[in-house]
Structure formats: C-alpha cells, structure tokens
Amino acid sequence: MMRRYTTLSALAVLFLFPLVWSGWASFEDPSNYLEMARFGEGVGTYATNSVLVSAMTVAGTLVVSALGGYAFARFDFPGRNLLFLATLAILMVPYATILIPLYVLLGYLGLQNSLAGLSLVFVMFQLPFALFMMRNAFEAVPRELEEAAMVDGCGTFLAFLRVLLPAVRPALVTVGLFAFLASWNDFFAPLILLNDGASFTLPVAVVSMTQQTFGAIDYGMLQAGVMVMALPCLILFVVLQRHYVRGFMSGALRG
C-alpha cells in the first residue's frame, strides 16, 4: 500500500515537473512577460486572435451540433443516415490530408487568411464528436417533456429552445470544452490557413518567434509564451474535469 503511494508520488512529480519548471522559468524574471507582450505584433494581438477563433469555434460547434443533434434524435428526414455517416467519416479521414485542399477552397470562398474561415474548419473537425454527443443527449430526454410544451402551443423550435436545450446542458458544456481545447491549442490548421503575421493565433505566433530568431532565442520569454498558452487550458480543465471525463466515457473521442 505504502509502496504504491510512493510510486504514484514519484510519477506525479515526473509528470508535473515540466509544467512547474515552465512556470518557474517564466516568472523567474517577470520582464519575460513584458518582452513577450512586445514580441512581433504584440502578444495582445495574437491572444485576441486566439480568443476570437476559440469563441467562434465554440459558438459554431454548439449551434450546429445542437440543431443537428436535435434533427437526428427527433426527426426522420430523407438522407438522414447518409448525412450521419458522412459526418462520422470525418473521423476516418486523416486531418492533415485535407488541409491543402481546404486552403485552396477557403481561397475560393474569400476566407483565406481569415479567423472566421479557420473557425469554420475547426467546427467541421469537431462535428463528429459534437453531433454524436448531442444526438445521444437529446435521445435521453423523455419525449413527453417537449410534447407537453407543444400542447401548450410551442412550435418545435420553441420546444427545442425552452425545454430541450436546458435539459442537455451538461452535454453542451462537454462539447464546448472539447471545442475550446481543440481550437485554442491547434497548430497545424492555423499554420496552413493563416499566412499573415497579424492574424496568427498564439501557437503559430510563439513558434514563429523561436524559428525567426534562430540562434538567439530568449528562452525565458519562450516559457512565458508557453504559460500564456497553457494556463487557460489547465485552469479550464481542472474546473470542468468532470465534463471532460464524461465526454470520454461516451466513447466518442477523437485522438
């Protein structure tokens, strides 16, 4: 028993050490953060871009998957199974192989180098997981609940808004959390889809900071960048852990 706790503690130290070190290395000289703030277009710009992209991705994913999940749980429409399969197929197709055509396609749509275009791409990648979660959540709500609302004169949409959505709040939080973590942290999609420094999100901006200043990297400033990126996720995860694990348990996860 004691031995197990010793092993666990040693492992926990090993796993937490890099995070603690990064925090310590960045705060050791607080001017790291001032320098970080002045880097390139200013960390404020990149953080704002990241916040915008994440907010649009979370909102978009919630709206699309809630409406879609409702459709799949409650309506029988032509092409229903085909559309569901097509959405799940997103999981089968490797992410990296469709980013080049997406880059060209967003150009046709006038959305190249745009945060809105990037967010739409993130919504698409989140959709299989989100739709699956939302469909299951709506199916678990007793039909009598909305039928009662409809008898009281609500249309389907009002019943959806007033009765169903509040009933599936935990699923909405889970879907929103996954969408936030994915969009805030992703590196590859913004690297390809954004080509102007002023529109970079934090991961691309901080990486370009190391690669531009090759040979003379300010490592303290770099760790300040790591902290700016990581802290919101760490805090959010610790607060909403239950919802994250619930998403896992539903079995619909994406690597």
Place this chain on the structure above:
Amino acid sequence: MRLTAARARRAMGWVYAAPTALIVGVLFLAPLVLVVWMSLHRWPLLGKAAFNAPANYLKIPDNPLFLDSVVFTLKYTMITTVLLSAVALGLALLVQERRPGVAFFRTAFFLPGAVGFAAAALLFYGMLNNDFGPIDPLLRAVGLIDEPVKWIGTPDMALFSTIALVVWRFAGFNMLILLTGLQAIQVEVYEAARSDGAGRWQIFTRITLPLLRPTLALMLILSVTGSLLAFDQFFIFTNGGPDNSTVSMVMVVYREAFFRFDLGGAAALSVVLLVALVGVNALMMRRLR
C-alpha cells in the same frame, strides 16, 4: 391531412440538419473531392492550374525525402505506440481502484494532456536546452552525465527526446481511455478469480488483459493513426533535423506545398497518405475488434 403534417415534419428535420449538411458538404466532402482533382493537376501555389495527370503520382518514387520519411514515420510509430501503451497501462492499473488521493494522481497524469501540443513542444525545447534548461544540471548533479547531452543534436537523441515529449503529453490521455475499459470489468469477476486462488499476475493476464481488449484496440488505433500523422512535434521540436533525420510524412506534404510551392504534388502525396491510412484503419479495426 395527416400526410402533409408528416411531410412537414420531415421537412422540418432538414431545416435543423441543414447547418450540419452545409458544413459537412462544403468543408469536408468538397475538399475530399478537391484533393483528388488537385492531384491530377500541375497546381502552383500562385498561378494557373493545368491538367498533368498522372505526373504528380509518377514523381513520388523519385522523392527520396518522402521515401525516407515513410521509413522514419513507421519506426517512430512503432516505438511510440509500444512505449505509450506500456506507460498508459501501468498508470491506469495504478489508479484503477478508488482510494483516497487517487483522483489527484489521475489529474496529475492527465494534466499535460490539457496543454496544447505546440506549447508542450516549446516547453520541452526550453527544458532540454543545455544552457537554459534544468535537465542537464540535474543529471550532472546526480552524476549521470559529465558533459552536455545533445538532446536534439543527433538523429537518435532527437528521436528519443521527441518520444519522451509525446509520452509525457499523451500518457494520461491514453490512461483515461484504458480506465474507461477497466471500470467496465465487473468487480465480481475479480472476486471469483481470487476465491479460485488466482494470483495477481494470473488475474492480470487471464482476466484484465482479455477483457480490456476492445479498449486496448481503441487506444492502439488512436496511437498508430496519430503517430503516422505526426507533424507538430517534428516541425516545432526538431525542425526535421538534424540532417532531415526526423522528417515525418506529413512534414513532407507541408514542405512540398509551402516550400516548393507545388500544391499538386502535395495533393498527390495527401491522396496516397489518405488511402494508406484509411486502409490501415480498416485493417486494424478488423484484426483488433
């Protein structure tokens, strides 16, 4: 009357499903078609496209960087998957039972997984730096090394360091997957085995592992497909070096498109990867399930 109501309800379903259909159609199915279309064309980053099939495919065997990247990526995938699975299984077994404090350890092991992969790569980049990072001084203090280690300076060490980064970042994630499988095993099964006199090792090999098979399969599929698509860790952490020794397949696609400005060639490589990966996926699902 009823018929029209039913029809109206069916139409209603489409209204709610329309945003999903639009996103899937425009941002998933269309690029899927477009990547094939692009692969049949000379498609420069700037300028006009021209049909040239099958030139983009024919030149793939002449691309030594891509062939090397296939070998490297397979090697990386094998080592990473074995190590990651072993560590994740060990962690999951350690925190399997509900005991005081276990929740803390689960969180501690997962926490790196909440950090973005790009941030994690930059963190390791600083941590392993010979002048700035703490690892060299620590190892020197305990007498394990007496001169700086080239953590990403030699091909072998670059691979080793990258795998350490990946295991740190993803072990907790895989542990969570395995925990869901472990928790599905009924306590009674263990009790029955114990009362039959089975030892710990027997219980592990005869009960836990076989019953964990579907979950292990899921973890393996995620690990293999994730590793075959490796990009961030090599782009950020090793920059493909030293001497192009850590260039992954996806990195070659990226370079083809944005360094050599050949989107057609990159599309052809993407199609090859896509077909291969969907094949690997299907094969693994059939064998493992």
